[in-house]
Amino acid sequence: MAASFARTGKKIVAIGRNYADHVKELKNAVPNEPFFFLKPTTSYLPSGGLIEIPRGISAHHEVELGLVIGKGGRDISEANAEEHIAGYALAIDMTARNLQEEVKRKGLPWSAVKGFDTFTPISSFIPRSKVADPHNLNLWLKINGQIKQSGNTSNMIFRIPRLIQHISSIMTLEEGDLVLTGTPAGVGPVAAGDKIECALVDPVTRAKVEQIAFGVTNRAAGYLYVP
Numbered sequence: 001m002a003a004s005f006a007r008t009g010k011k012i013v014a015i016g017r018n019y020a021d022h023v024k025e026l027k028n029a030v031p032n033e034p035f036f037f038l039k040p041t042t043s044y045l046p047s048g049g050l051i052e053i054p055r056g057i058s059a060h061h062e063v064e065l066g067l068v069i070g071k072g073g074r075d076i077s078e079a080n081a082e083e084h085i086a087g088y089a090l091a092i093d094m095t096a097r098n099l100q101e102e103v104k105r106k107g108l109p110w111s112a113v114k115g116f117d118t119f120t121p122i123s124s125f126i127p128r129s130k131v132a133d134p135h136n137l138n139l140w141l142k143i144n145g146q147i148k149q150s151g152n153t154s155n156m157i158f159r160i161p162r163l164i165q166h167i168s169s170i171m172t173l174e175e176g177d178l179v180l181t182g183t184p185a186g187v188g189p190v191a192a193g194d195k196i197e198c199a200l201v202d203p204v205t206r207a208k209v210e211q212i213a214f215g216v217t218n219r220a221a222g223y224l225y226v227p
Contacts, residue, residue, distance in 0.1 A: 001175075001176075002068050002069065002070040002086035002087065002125070002175055002176055003068075003086070003087070003125040003127075004125070004176070005068045005069075005089070005125060005176040005177070005178055006041070006044045006046070006122055006124075008175075008176045009041055009068075009069075009174075009175075009176030009177050009178055010041065010174055010176065010177060011038055011039075011040075011041065011174075011177050011178075012038065012039035012040070012041060012043070012120060012177070012178045012179075012180065013036050013038060013167055013171075013173075013177065013178070013179045013180070014036060014037050014038070014039055014064075014093055014114065014179075014180040015034055015035065015036050015158070015163055015179065015180060015181050015182045016031075016035045016036060016037060016182065017030065017031050017035055017157075017182070018034070018156050018157050018158055018163075018181060018182025018183075019151060019155050019156060019157065019182050019183060019184045019185065020155070020157060021151070021155070021184060021185035022062075022182070022183055022184055022185045022187065024185070025185045025186075025187070030157065031157075033158075033166060034158045034162065034163050034166040034167070036166075036167060037110050037111075037114060038111075039093070039114050039115055039119070039120055039180075040115050042115075042117060043094075043114075043115055043116065043117060043118065043119040043120040044120050044122050045118040045119075045120065045121045045122065045214065046121075046122065046124075047121070047122070047123055047124070047212035047213060047214065048213065048214070049118065049121065049214055049215075050118065050214065050215045050216065050217045051092075051094060051118050051119075051121060051190065051196070051214050051215070051216045051217070052116070052117060052118045052217055052218070052219040053190070053191075053192060053216065053217070053218050053219060054096065054116055054219050054222060054223045054224075054225065055218070055219060055222070055223065055224040055225065056098075056224050056225030056226060056227075057096045057098065057099060057116075057223075057225050058096070058097045058098040058189055059094055059095070059096060059097070059119075059189065059190055060094070060095045060097045060187050060188055060189055060190070061092050061094060061141055061143070061148065061149070061187060061188065061189075061190055061196065062092060062093040062094070062095060062149075062183035062187050063090075063091075063092055063139055063140070063141040063149050063183055063184075063198050064090075064091050064092070064093055064139075064180045064181055064182060064183050065088060065089075065090065065091075065134065065137060065139060065153055065180075065181045065200065066088060066089035066090065066091045066122070066178045066179065066180050066181070067085050067088060067089075067134075067160060067163075067164070067178070067179040067181065068085070068086050068087045068088060068089055068125060068126075068176070068177075068178055069084055069085065069086065069173045069174065069175060069176065069177040069178075069179065070084065070085060070086025070087070070175060071083060071084045071086070071175065072084070072172060072173055072174040072175050072177075073168055073172070073173055074168055074172040074173075075168055075169055076164050076165055076168040076173070077165060078161035078162055078164075078165045079161070081160065081161035081164035081165060082160075082161065084164060084173065085128065085160075085164075086125075086127075086128065086175075087125050087126050087127045087128050087130075087131075088125075088126040088128070088130075088131055088134065088200075088209075089122055089123050089124070089125060089126055089178060089210075090122070090123040090126070090139070090198055090199070090200050090209075090210045090211075090212055091120060091121065091122045091123070091178070091180055092120070092121040092122075092141070092196070092198060092214070093114065093119075093120065093180055093183065094114075094116070094118070094119035094120065094121070094190075095113060095114060095119075095187075096112065096113045096114075096116065096119075096225070097189070098225065098227070099112060099113050099225055100113040102227065112223075116223070121196075121212065121214045122178075122212075123210045123212045124210075126200075126209060126210050130209055131202075131209060132202060132204065132205075134153060134160055135153050135154050135156070135159060135160065136152065136153065136154050136202075136203060136204070137152065137153045137200050137201065137202065137203070137209065138150070138151070138152050138199075138200070138201040138202075138203050139151060139152075139153065139184070139198070139199070139200050139201070140198065140199055140201070141186070141196065141197070141198045142196070142197045142198075143190065143194050143195070143196055144194055144195055145195075145197075148186050148187075148188055149183065149184055149185070149186035149187065150184070150186065151183075151184025151185070151186075152184075152203065153181070155184065156181060156182060157182075160181065163179060163181060164179070167179065190216045191216060192216055192217050192218045193215075193216065193217075194215070194216040195213065195214075195215060195216075196213065196214045196215075196216065197211065197212070197213045198211065198212050198213075199211040199212075
């Protein structure tokens with residue numbers, strides 16, 4: 001079932017460069033169509049867990065609204081996109097920024113950059129009934145109590161139906177898949193010992209739709225980045 005997406009979903013489809021302020025801060029070009037990459041489901045980390053920073057890596061946070069696919073499909077139209085969404089999730093797309101900068105220069109894939117274990121901290125499933133309007137949600141991220149990212153989903157360059165239409169025109173979306181919809185400006189590094197908190201807030205009712213928290217630690221073994 002889609003509600004157990006973190007255990008049963010087959011893929012994470014992450015949209016890049018979908019907030020203009022974030023595109024600007026990283027000095028990237030605004031895409032002409034949605035741009036995405038894939039992350040492994042082994043990167044999921046439930047709230048309360050520890051984000052592990054690989055050796056030599058500068059790990060950056062990117063808070064995002066996630067879409068949990070309930071009804072799979074291929075070549076889904078924008079008009080029918082909503083019926084394929086079971087619910088939502090609050091997530092952080094962790095990025096190995098220094099490794100990303102290197103592979104971008106070399107024209108190499110991003111799989112390692114985004115795919116480390118613990119690099120997709122995630123909330124539990126948020127039913128659709130808890131979200132009045134997915135295009136009007138405030139999302140914020142704090143580190144040690146200080147706001148680092150704050151934005152509203154109304155500022156997406158490509159709205160949710162367009163994202164689902166585009167992805168499903170390339171690959172079939174399946175029940176339990178997670179679509180990450182992009183991040184607002186303010187991305188930056190995390191360090192061992194940090195406490196990270198994120199929330200989704202309905203700006204109309206001012207009610208918190210979801211809130212999650214994570215610690216950060218250094219990974220003692222595994223990959224070592226050497227520039």
